Amino acid sequence: MESVLEKNARARATGIPDFDEWVSARSQALLRLAYVLTGNQADAEDVVQDALSRALPRWSRICQADDVDAYVRRMVVNANVSRWRRFRRRETPTSVPVDGAAPAGMPSEERDALWQACQALPANQRTAIVLRFYEDLDYAQIAALTGVREGSVRSRVSRGVATLREELGEWHD
Numbered sequence: 001m002e003s004v005l006e007k008n009a010r011a012r013a014t015g016i017p018d019f020d021e022w023v024s025a026r027s028q029a030l031l032r033l034a035y036v037l038t039g040n041q042a043d044a045e046d047v048v049q050d051a052l053s054r055a056l057p058r059w060s061r062i063c064q065a066d067d068v069d070a071y072v073r074r075m076v077v078n079a080n081v082s083r084w085r086r087f088r089r090r091e092t093p094t095s096v097p098v099d100g101a102a103p104a105g106m107p108s109e110e111r112d113a114l115w116q117a118c119q120a121l122p123a124n125q126r127t128a129i130v131l132r133f134y135e136d137l138d139y140a141q142i143a144a145l146t147g148v149r150e151g152s153v154r155s156r157v158s159r160g161v162a163t164l165r166e167e168l169g170e171w172h173d
Contacts, residue, residue, distance in 0.1 A: 017068070019059045023052060026069060030076055036130045037080045039119045047083055051075040073135075074145050077127065081146075117167040125160035132157050 027048070034044035055062055055072055065071045118126055124146075131142045132153075139157075143150040 017063050019056055019063075022063070022068070026072070027052075029069075030072065033073060033130070033135060034076050034080065036134050037077065037127055038083070043083065047076055047079045050079040050083075054079075070141075070145070077131070077145055080127070081123070113168055114164070117164050120167070121160050121163060125156045125163070128153050128156035129160040129164075 030048050030051070031044055034047040035041060038044045038047055051072060055075055062068060062071055118129065121129065127146065128142060131137045131145060132139070137145065139150050139153050142153045142157075146153065
């Protein structure tokens with residue numbers, strides 16, 4: 001049986017992107033996505049680690065996908081869903097946000113209020129909101145990424161935004 005190192009060497013020889021190089025280039029973006037989905041650094045690192053550990057043995061197939069970034073981003077979202085299903089009632093510690101996780105130029109008081117309101121949303125609404133407004137994906141992309149219908153995505157985003165508006169008041173409209 002071929003080892004992972006042998007597979008990576010063969011992949012380099014055939015022009016397939018090297019897993020380690022790809023991870024080096026994309027890990028911060030994946031970590032930011034996971035942080036916004038999970039709400040803390042430790043869980044974000046666990047989610048990304050889980051997704052990447054699943055991607056490594058399948059890398060030769062994954063890197064042939066039309067959009068490798070989207071494929072692995074889906075793996076991160078799925079790893080997060082699996083995590084919150086397992087630990088639905090677990091307490092989540094508070095930590096410092098990853099750079100770029102909050103809107104630029106937003107006063108810290110408003111940013112903290114927005115962050116707390118997002119954390120209070122149900123996980124499926126928070127995921128839809130993060131993918132729509134943080135990752136700037138359209139509804140069809142979110143539906144494909146999360147495995148639900150586009151109408152469900154629109155509903156989740158709408159309900160999440162309505163909850164945030166109600167929670168945060170007029171200064172975020």
